[in-house]
Each structure stands twice: as C-alpha cells, then as structure tokens.
Amino acid sequence: MLHPGLIELSQDQQKAELKIVPNSHGPISEQDLQQLLTLPDFSCLFPLQAQITQAVIQVNQLSNQADGDVELFFEIADRRDASISFDVSDDKMQASMQLTAAYGGKTLDIRDVLQNLKIQKISMGLSKAKIDCLLTEFATLEPGKTCHGVIANGRAAINGVAAKLERKVSLARERLLQPQSNSDGTVDMRNLGALIMVKPGSVLIEKTPATQGTDGYNIYGEKLSAKPGKDCKLTAGSGTELNPHNPNQLIATVAGQPVENKSGMQVDDVLQIKNVDVGYGHVDFKGSILITGDVCEGMVVKSTGDITVMGFVDSATLHAKGDITVSKGVIGRQLKDLSLSTKLVAQGQISAQFVQYSHLEALGNILITKQLLHSHSQTQQQLIVSDSTGKRGDLVGGKAEALKGIQAVAIGATADTKTELFCAMELSELKSQLKQLDHSVKSMVVAMLNIEAQLRKLPPKEQWQGDAMMVEQVTVMLDEKRRMAQIRAQEELEHDALKLEIEHYYKRYCVHALKHVYSNVEIHIGNLFQRTQREHGPCYIRNLNQEIHFDYSS
Template sequence: MLTPDLLNFSGDGLFAELKLIPNSDGPVSEEAVRELLTLPEFNKLFPIDFNIKQAVKDINALANDGEGKTPIVFKIAERRDGQILLETSNDKMQASMTLVAPWGGKQPTLPDILRSLKEKGINMGLSRAKIEAMLHKLPQLKAGESVSGVIAIGKPAINGIHASLIRKVPLARERLLHPQEREDGTVDMRNLGSVVMVSPNDVLMEITHATPGTLGYTVYGDVLQPKVGKDLTLNAGPGTHIDPDDETKLIATVAGQPVEINNGMQVDDVLQIKEVNVGYGNVDFKGSVLITGDVCEGMQVRSSGDITVMGFVESATLEADGDITVSKGVLGRQLGGNELSTKLTAKGQISAQFVQYSALTSQKDILITKQLLHSHTNTESKLIVSDATGRRGDLIGGRAYAEKGIEAVTIGATADTKTEVLCAMNLETLKLRLKDLEDSSRSLFVAKLDLEARLRRLPPKEEWQNDPNMVDQVKMMLAQKHRVEAELAREETEKDLLGKETEDYYANYFIEAKTHIYSNVEVHIGSAIQRTQREHGPCHVHHQHGELNFDYSAKK
C-alpha cells in the first residue's frame, strides 16, 4: 500500500509528484497510484494518465532489481485552469460558450471571457446576463465538468415590404358579383344597382410605399443588408391627381366613372347609350361607355375606358382599354373554321353571367358567373367560372387558356363534350427573364465593385478637397455609385420575386374543379397533357414532374 507521504506538490505547486523507490515501494498497481489522488489536497488535480501508466510500468520493472534502489519521481497530476470554449454557428448568427470547471487551477472570470470574445471577434448580440449566469454556476461544478449556453445572437436583416395599392371605390365589374338583395333576403340578378360614379375630391386609391427594410448583423458585427421592397408609382390618369396634402392618395378631379389603370385610376366621362344597333351605329368613345340595353349583331363598340352592357351582347365586337362587364349574356355562333361571331377584348377584366360561342381575350381575370359554353378564352391571369357561392359555374366545350389557373364548378359535361383547358404555359419564358436579370445584376455588381475600388484608390481627402475639378470628379463617382446601388437593389428585388414565382410556378398555377371534371376534357398544364377518360370529383389538377396529378384531398 502506498502511503500519503509519497505524494507531494512540485516546487512550483503546479504538479503532484509521486516519489517511489522500486525495491522498497514496488511492485505497485495503477489503482493504488490513483488512490493517492483522492487525498483532499490532490483530488482536484487533473490526472496525467500517460505518466501514471508509465510510473507503474517503470516501478514494477525495477522492483527487486539491483538498479531499483534509487528513488524515481513521476508527475502524475497537474493543476489546470478552467477553460473558455467558444463556437459560432455556420451562418455566424449565434455564438455558444462552454465553461469547463478548473482542475485545481483558476476559475475563468468575466474579464477572461471578454478577452476571449475579443480575440475571436465576437462583438455583437452578446448577453451579459447569460454570461454571468454561467459564471455563477461554475463554482458548483466538479473539476472538469462544464456548463454551456448561447451567449450571443445576431440580428437577421428584415426585408422591406413591397408597396401596395388599395382601391377605395368599387368598379363596374364588381356589380356583377353583388346583385341587389330583396327584402326577403334573396337576390335580384336583374337588378345590379346604380352605376358606379364618383365626385370631385373623392379618394380613389391609396398607396402604401415600399420600405427599405432594416439592417441586420452577425455576431462578428458583419452588416447584413436587407432586400428592399418593390416600390410602385401611383399613376394619376385623366380626371385624377395626387392629393397635394397627402401624396399617398389619388383623388378625383371630375365627376364620372372610376376606371382602374396600371398602378392607378382614371375618371372617365360616361357615354350612356340605350342600345347599340344599326340605327345608332358603331361606337368609338374616349371614355367609358354604358349601354343600358343590348349590343346587337354586327355592331362594334370601342372604349378607352370601361364598357358596361346592362343587357346582352350578340355577335358583336367589343374592345376596351379598361374592363368589359356584361350584366346578362354574351351570345355568338360558330362561323367558318374556328371563327366565332362575338369577340370581346379588354386590357382589364372581362365579366359576364353567361357566354356561348364567343372569343374572350383579356390581360386580367375573366369572370363568368354561370356558364361558359363552346367559347375561346385567353387571359394572362385567371379564368373563374363560378358564382359567388361556388355552387354554379359550368365550363363546357371550346378552348380555355388562363396562364395563372382555371377555377370552375364543373369542367366538361356528362355528354362527353370535348373541352380543352390550359394553364401555366410560360415557365420557360419566366426562366429566360430570370436569367437576363441575373446577368444584369452581375454586371451591376461588378460596376459597383469597380467604383468602390476607384474611390479607395483616391489620395487622402486633404490633398484634393481644395481642387474644384477633383471635387466634381469625386461627386460624380459617388453619384454614379449610388445610382448603381439603387438599380442593383431594384433588380435584386425583381429577381427575388421572379425567382419565387418560378420556383412555385406549378404550385400556384393549376386547375380546380369544385364538383366535377367529366370525361373527354383535355387538360394542359405546362408540357403535361392528359385527356380524361372518366369522371373526376372535386379536385385540383397540378403539374408534377412532367405529369398531371389529380389531388382530391384539396376539396373543400
């Protein structure tokens, strides 16, 4: 058995030294040596495992040997100060600290931690309270035990909010969705209420401007730039102006019919006609046109604003720079080939209750509240064939293309009427636009780096600040840098929006049937095509991996 007097501190007090004479103290075991380290004055030291094993090996080799008379000293334990271990996440947005309790050495202190943080360059988002809480726990730990925690969190950049436009007045097309309610609670589809008109000083639209976002930072203090919101310019069309007391508001300057234009509104004079027939003649009006009766066969109506027809349109041609709203029906017939006798073309929306054998083309939504029969529809936006309740709306026959999706109560018919529906056909075009934006952004970024490099190469300011030509040159470089940065930020925002649209393209643009898709309906979504061979219940039809997927779980 090894006696306590064989173990002592080294002269500098840093090590526990075991002094043994092989012939008299050996042989020894590793357990016996380690037992000495449980003595109160040594039990907080760090055991040096290699030296302990070597001591046992050497003593036992010399025990009962002629050379085993000389004492041998082994350093079998040492004092070790507490440790401060710092680690940051891959994105540099979080720093963690581990404090290891000392083996008979010094405890880490707050100045020690602050010094370590400075050496690592961690200087933002630090929580002194969390650091001090960990320091408070440290004395309660056994030697070598540790306490860990997050002590610094970066601040992510907050992207800017895109500008938004809020229309404050109704439009003619919205009357179709809100017929007048009778006293008994039913609605009168023949009574759509009075024509929408505004007066001078009425607020037509308000804009909430984009925000630049908020800078963020990593725990190293690196600045994180936000993505600026996409801004819009509030466009004041004829009959309107920006409120001089509040530039976020667009107000009417004249009485008339409000018409939505791109990022703004205009107020049109309204030409009111009882009926457009051979006796009245064709109409070409700079403003909006309200027809309280019908548009008869062979007639043409052209408007720089909206066209509103309270009756029927039959085998006629309507063209509007705004919306076309037909309160009752749009009727046509089949001519030679695929030609149809009725044509409606709008830069805004097209809305009607009933449409048959007609060609509808719009840049915005097409809304049919009852039936769309044997017609050709083409819109860059959505086609909706449904009333407000979602219980009635039949899309039967013809060809319906809507880039941003089709929603109908039923598609096709029980008689297997051939019906063709298409959406989401422009993905490759979007990808090409995205590539052009990426190329342009790279060019702007290189130009920005070049300008920054030129500015850095300038001599000290005191050498040129009194030279007017040099001052002008520096001002021009700074102004150019700011222009490039602004354009780069705008393009980066456009690129992000277009990238998101491209990424979620087929998830967002699909075909929905609220109750049925019948057989003999040819469905095109992107490159995927399928002709239905049976009746399908309520479903969403999506493009997935080059094929069409009928998702019945989406039914309401």
C-alpha cells in the same frame, strides 16, 4: 491503499509526483494510484492517465526483480487552469460560450470573459445577463466539469415592405355582380343598384409607401444591409390628380365613373345607351360605356374605359381598355371558317354569367359565374368558372388558356365533349427574365467596383479639391455610384421575387376542379400533356416533377 507518503507536490506546487520502489510497494493497480489522488492536496488536480498507466506497467514489471529496489519517479497529475471557448454559428449570427472548471489552477471571472471576447472579436448582441448566469453556474462546478450557453445573438436585417395601392371606391364589375335585395328579402336580379359615380375630391386610391427596412448585424458587428421594399408608381389618369396635401392619395378632379388601370385610376365620362343595334350604330367612346339593354348582332363597341352591359351580348364585338362586365350572357355561334361570332377583348377583367361560342381575351382575370361553353378564352391571369358558393360553374368544350391557373366546378361533360385546357405556359420565359436580371445585377456590381477603384486611385482630397473640373468628375462618379446602387437594389428585389415565383410556379399555377373532371379533357400544364380517360372527383391537377399529377387530398 498505498502509503500517502509516496505522493507529494512538486517544488512549484503544480504537479503530483509519485516516488515508488517496485519491490517495496508493488505490484500496484491504477485504482491504487487513483486513490492516492483523492487525498486532500491532490483531489483538485487533473489525473494524467497515460502516465498513471505507464507507472503501473513499469512498477509491476520490476516488482520482485533484482533491479526492483530502485526508486522510480512519475508525474501522475497536474494543475490546470479553467478554460473558455466559443462556438460561432456558420451564419455568424449566434455565439455560445463554454466554461470548463479548473483542476486546481487559475479560475475565470468576468474580466477573463471580456478579454477573450475581444480576442475573438465578438462585440455585438452580447447578453450580460446570460454571461453572468453562466459565471454563477461556473462557480459551482467540480474540477473539469463544463457549462455552456448562448451569450450573443446577431440581429437579422428586416427587409422593407413593398408599397401597396389600396382602392377606396367600388368598380362597375363589382356593382353588376351584386344584385340588390328587395324589402321582402328577395333578390332583384335586374336591379343592380345605383350607377357607381365619384365626385371631385373623392379619394380613389391610397398608397402605402414602401419601407426601407432595418439593417441588422452579426456578432462581429458586421452590418447586414436590409433590402428596401419594392416601390410601385401611383400615377394620375384622366380626371384624377395626386392630392396636393397628400401625394400618396389619388383623388378625382371630375365627376364620373372610376376605372382601374395598372398604376392608378382614371375617372371617365359615362355614356349611357339603352341598346346598341343597327338603329344606334357602332360605338367608339372616349370614356366608359353603360349599356342598359343588349348589344345586338354585328355591332362593335369600343371604349377607353369600362364597358358594362346590363343585358346580353349577341354575336358582337367589344373592346375595352378597362373591364368588360356583362350582367346576363354572351352569346355567339361558330361561323363557316370555324371562327366565333362574338369577341370580347379587355385590358382589364372580363366578367359574365354565361358565355357560349365566344372569343374572350383579357389581361386580367376572366370570371364566369355559371357556364363557359364551346368558347376560346385567353387570359394572362386566372380563368374562374364558378359562382360565389363553388356549387355551380361548368367549363365545357372549346379552348381555355390561363397563364396563372384555371378553376371550375366541373370541367368537360358526361358526353365526353372535347375540352382543351392550357395553363402555366410561361416558365421558360420567366427563367429567361431571371437570367437577364442576374446578368444585369452582376454587371452593375462590376461597374460599381470599377468606380470604387477609380475613386481609390485619386490623390488626397486636399490636392484636388480646388480644381473645379476634378471636383465635377468626382461628383459625377459618386452620383453614378449612388444611381447604380439604387438600380441594383431594385433589380435584386425583382430577382428574388422572380426566383421565388419560379421555385413555386407549378404548385401555384394549376388546374383546380371543385367537383368533376370528365373524360376527354386535354390538359396542358407547361410542356406536359395528358387527356383524361375517366371521370375524376375534386382535385388539383399539377405539373409535378415533369408528370401530370392529380391531387385529391385537398
């Protein structure tokens, strides 16, 4: 080891100085100088590696040379203060702190941490416990060692929850699909229970209001605004009113049958008929209709509410602004012009056990529990051909169109019956709606910025607050700004929901065969088409990357 006298502290005590004569002490190695820095007065200093390397080179070059008797001077270590640094996540929601122990210099305490946080403008979501824990660990570190940890977390905004309407009464379609049990445990398919009626004051629907959400903040204290939940209207139909003691409840004002609509319910008078035939005549009733028998050939039944048929519908026409529910079957035949003799049109849902050679058109779901044969069915929701167990439900022949997917136990037949399926056909329309919403939101932003610019140009308030006309103009601008903000928030919610639906459109809306898809089934999903050439087992059929894909994994 080199003589300890070769190294000493500088006059200001901040550096380690090496004074060495090459001919007297050389040659040397970097290890020799590192050993000198392990001496008590120097072990806490930061080694200056570049200077150490240079010192070794120069000393060894002059060692045993004529000019090697001259004393050389090098600064090979110095004091360094402890340091503090922060790492902030890209979304400004989390901050980590790193503390580096001093090399014989000034250390850090809580005051230094707070001062640096202030300089960095990190002010929210700080954890004193985590900072104290890091400082405790920091106090035990050797020179130059580091410790780090998360010391601040922002709080994400919690968006509001959408309003929800919860129905509190059963509907006719639920009654007809649930035959009653006899005392001996058997099921009477003809006994469908008592007619569903409500009394004045009965609660029909209860609304859970949308919530505004909770604003959040990032670590810099910047506000993260929550989006309010999407509201939905609860409107009173005929025979109903909003509860005067609770505006979130819709109650019946008359006795009758409850009928669901888009934004609430109505209570209809119920016309009860045994059979609709030539002897009874066509029916056009303002209310709901219960037919305990059949609707016979050539008859027309129209209702502003639900139509429920306990028997059969045979080559007839039914129009309902509510649901159409047929307990037994819907029977038709193909006419000479290739049209079908039976037609059911509902603004709600259509339900039946079996259907053949009929035209079904619904805004709601179409639910067939046994068979849908050689018919043309069209719905803006789902077409489901299956019983509750998923063991029976044949979709054979005809044309089935369902915007939000088709599910059946078996599709097609072993006889290669041509069966056409169309689903998920409105993606381009949804994209157009999204584009319009995007344009509307951007226009709203521009309009709000224009109003803000006009408000900023106003002279000080004291100069115009006595001018009634000026006060009125400012009030109008502020009201308009608030109105636009509300519309913008609502449209942004609709935009986000629509964007999410588009992103998952083909995954969500598909053809689902619970057991079989036979050959000669023409499948249209979006703009894609494929005809099956063989039998397939249980599968989901989707538009995947612009190809018809059969997924058997589920």
